[in-house]
Amino acid sequence: MIVRTKIVGMLACAVGIAWLGLPIHAERSVNAAEPPRPNIVFLLADDLGWGDPSCYGNRRFRTPNLDRLAKEGMLFTHYYQNGSVCSPARCSLMTSRYPAEMRIHGHLASHEQNVRRDMPDLLDPSVPTLPKLLRQAGYKTIHVGKWHLGRPSGSTGLEAYGFEIARWIDVREGDRNLWSVAERPHASKELVDAATAELEQVGDEPFFLQVWFNDPHAPLAPSPEQMARFRRNEPEGFTSPYMVYAATVTEMDRQIGRLLDKLDELKLTDNTLVIFSSDNGPEDIDIGNATWSAYGSPGPLRGRKRSLYEGGIRVPFIVRWPKATPAGRVNDHSIVSGVDLLPTLCELAGAEIPDDLRAVMHGESFAAALRGDESYQRSSPxxxxxxxxxxxxxxxxxxxxxxxxxxxxxxxxxxxxxxxxxxxxxxxxxxxxxxxxxxxxxxxxxxxxxxxxKTLPPGMIEEAAGKNDYPWPSDD
Structure with missing residues (x-):
């Protein structure tokens, strides 16, 4: 069964997704008739852990707007990204392909770094992508926020990947840098400002809007005002990692609430499918720019960002679609992942998937699960x-x-x-x-x-890959 008041075994003890504070069996009924093609809003956090939203058991700070999404929609406990860092995960979300097959093994960086790691500088613009297919099906396609998949030389937008409109593709727009200390406290607000402005212009055509946040990727720089309510017993003048991280995540949550309110204001909520997830697990404190802000939690899961243990690849996933998805459900049964997003959204949008993509993609549509089918399971590993x-x-x-x-x-x-x-x-x-x-x-x-x-393209493998040598003390 998908609808449960507790999670099996150890997960129930560690997290207790009785978090929602509502009787999960008392779900909203949905129309029996198939609703019209939904608008789609895809919200993606950067380095948010499975255990960071309060609807996933976090008691250190609250995320009321993510809780709101979960209460009004469906929360998945077995959702995976197909990469343990940003670019690989985003590649799979857009293409329904495993990133290693496209040589996107790690984060895309400088040309020199990419060459050294046998990686391309960008996602191949000739491949079919989710926004391309939705656009061909009549959707207005909009991207706001971090992209981190590169773009063809000389291009100013993401037209090559299917987006009509793209804003804040990189951390810079004009003379502003969302990763600067001065701008970082307002990073999520800047993105939601841009997204809500685009929502006001969508008209009657269906739309696909993805808002990919920079937060809570390190380095973090929340304002003193944002951190004030998280001050505990720290000495005067001391800033704790908890204060920094909690302030950043709750500010992103507040801005997500603004976007949800805008959907309400524009009377778009009922037939807009809203997805929230994270690109990978929480950052590790051993990374130089995260030593003071790597406070993210994988919950009860082992591992963090970069790791193939659960905490590095298993992330929050919440879907709200009032016209079709039963509200207040916890799906702790279906295994779904980033590669599944393209076939799922194409099915719901009536978009055709070309045969050449079907031949190589790994995704399977979980549209049935979104409609409340309690028996849905993917057929391949x-x-x-x-x-x-x-x-x-x-x-x-x-x-x-x-x-x-x-x-x-x-x-x-x-x-x-x-x-x-x-x-x-x-x-x-x-x-x-x-x-x-x-x-x-x-x-x-x-x-x-x-x-x-053995089918993957050959390339550089770091010497320490797959090793777990521990530097035990010696007599030397």
């Missing part, structure tokens, strides 16, 4: 590859490959070292390696992920 080192605590350092199928998740290196098998429903913290107890499951999943890995 999800797979990941990470070619670089993972920072900080050994508990975060994963093998290079991962595959999830049903309750089981296998991690291993291409040379078959570090074989780890977890039942991530019963053991979301990935504490108990069950590889020795289930050799038949290990062999089946290993065969699948190793066969897939």
């Amino acid at each position: 999800l797979m990941w590859e990470w070619r670089f080192r993972v920072f900080n605590h050994p508990w975060n350092r994963c093998p290079m490959l991962a595959i999830r199928e049903g309750n089981w998740k296998l991690l291993m290196n291409p040379d078959r070292s570090r074989v780890e098998l977890y039942d991530v429903v019963a053991d979301p913290g990935e504490y108990q390696n069950e590889a020795e107890d289930h050799p038949e499951i290990v062999e089946r999943l290993a065969a699948e992920v190793l066969a897939w890995q």
